[in-house]
Amino acid sequence: MRVVVPFAAETPKTRLESVLTPAERSAFARAMLADVLRAVVEAGHEPTVVSTAPLDLAGLELPGEVAASASVTADDRPLTEAVNARLPGGDAETTTDEPAPVAVVMADLALATPDALERLLTSTADVAVAPGRGSGTNALVVRHPEFRVDYHGTSYLDHRETAREIGATLETVDSFRLATDVDEPADLVEVIVHGRESNRAPACLREFGFALDERDGRVDIVRNEDCAAE
Amino acid sequence: MRVVVPFAAETPKTRLESVLTPAERSAFARAMLADVLRAVVEAGHEPTVVSTAPLDLAGLELPGEVAASASVTADDRPLTEAVNARLPGGDAETTTDEPAPVAVVMADLALATPDALERLLTSTADVAVAPGRGSGTNALVVRHPEFRVDYHGTSYLDHRETAREIGATLETVDSFRLATDVDEPADLVEVIVHGRESNRAPACLREFGFALDERDGRVDIVRNEDCAAE
Structure with a gap:
């Protein structure tokens, strides 16, 4: 299945600005994107990154099989418009055959695994939402x-x-991994706890000096300031 | 399967004190407990509430089939001790047969459904965790x-x-519904969005005057102060 992965290339992850510099946010966003692309490919699908600005996939240093299946296209329209153009029957549909199903997976789903994606992608409903x-x-x-x-x-x-209005069946997919988009500092805990061992995003956070911190029974992240950028 | 539902009867949901009075927190915690018990019974299992203080289940006004399957026991020990006593081989195990599996489901999983619980309860791993x-x-x-x-x-x-140390197999169950414990004001959004229509907890929040509020593209809850307690 064609899987669209929208990516905000220019000002990624602004809600992490209290804990990460602009350069770190950019590196972390790209690490999450690489992890999402790998999960999509391992689930047997072909991801297309729809980036708000030109993006060189080679810069992501993707594993060979991921790089071979992934493509990128730039579209500076707002998220909703850029996605709608690529849905079945949308403006950017290039085939003249029966419209094929399209998946849209956010680039900050750092906990996504092939299994979690498969539960979504194998739904036979007209619309399946995580x-x-x-x-x-x-x-x-x-x-x-x-x-x-x-x-x-x-x-x-x-x-x-919307699904109800157009008479489309809708399935809700119950996944913590797909429910966890990484937007705010508290979300970084989830990346460290649940990110796959071979993933880039948790490695990136550890490289930045982040670790789990238990205090009064609550779990947060703490940063070794020796690792912080100036 | 026997399903233990620990419940803090005396000072429930203190992290909601910025938005709910003590009486409201108590009512809301009991509404969530009633919803969890119903989901457990609808999944075909028998819940035992392990309450930090004596609790009259009749006060929860449970549906007949739920009331018939549910029981309550008081145990004023800390959560960890009270649960461990009831695990297979624990002090409070009453059978002398082969230890039967035991599930532990928190009382504030207001989004729990029979389907989500079944995914956990049908795991054949030595330990399954949501x-x-x-x-x-x-x-x-x-x-x-x-x-x-x-x-x-x-x-x-x-x-x-712990599972690794004792050589037990462990499965992690990927469920947004089971991952959402309702502790903080932001969690109330999830109760209103995803709570089952027939559930008590979302009805309780609506009765208190809570509704969804969209501002700057972010979603929060807002309260009609006419409904707030003095």
């Missing part, structure tokens, strides 16, 4: 040619409503 | 007679390590 916290839509598969996304606000609830 | 955010352990099933819990700090990582 919600994120706060009524977000972290990943979805669209088979219905009339369905369009709107990522603003309570997108999970809005996508349910 | 992690919560921050390396917590929200629900688990124990079949191995030597396994003991420790809920302090990074319990999910610690439980993995």
Whole structure:
């Protein structure tokens, strides 16, 4: 299945600015993107990065089989428009055959595994959604040619409503791994605890000096300041 | 399967004190407990509430079939001790037969559904864990007679390590519903978005005047102050 992975190349992960410098945020965002692309390829699918600015995939140093299956295209439109153009029946659809299903997986799902993605990608519903916290839509598969996304606000609830309006069946996929988009400092704990051992993003955080910190029974992250950038 | 549901009856949900009065926190905690008990019974299992103080289940006004399957026992020991006593081979085990598997499901898993619980409860691993955010352990099933819990700090990582030490197989169950324990004001959004329609906890929040609030593309809860207690 074609899997679209939207990526904000220019100002990634601004909500991490209290703990990471701009250069670190960029490196960390690219590490998460590389991990997501690898999970998609290991699940047997072909990812297309839709980047807000030109992006050199070679710079991600992807493993060979991942690099061979992944492609990139630049689209400076807002997220919702860029995704809708690529859904079945959208403007950027290049085939004239029966529209093929399209998946959309966010680039900051650092906990994504092939198993978790498969649970989403094997759904036979017209629309399958993996919600994120706060009524977000972290990943979805669209088979219905009339369905369009709107990522603003309570997108999970809005996508349910849209499916109902066009008579499309909708399945909600119950996955903690796909529900965890990495936006805020507290989310870094999840990357360290649940990131796959061979993944780039947890390695990147450890390289930056982050470690788990237990205090009063609550778990947070702490940084060795020797590793912090100036 | 016997399912232990630990419940802090006296000072429930203190981290919600910025948005709920003590009486509201108590009512909301009981509503979540009732929802969890119903989900356990609908999944075909018998819940035992292990309460820090005497608790009258009749006060929960459970549906008939739920009330018929649920029981309650008081145990004022700390969570970890009270749970360990009830695991296979623990002090409070009453049978002399082969130890039967025991599940432990937290009382604040307001998003739990029979389907999500079944994915956990049908695991054949010696230990199956549904992690919560921050390396917590929200629900688990124990079949191995030597396994003991420790809920302090990074319990999910610690439980993995314990399983390794005693040579027990461990499965991690990937569920957003089971990963969402309701501790903090931001978690109330999830109860309103994902709580089952027939559940008590979302109805309780709506009765208190809570609704979703979209601002700057972020989703939060807002309260109609006419509904707030004095």
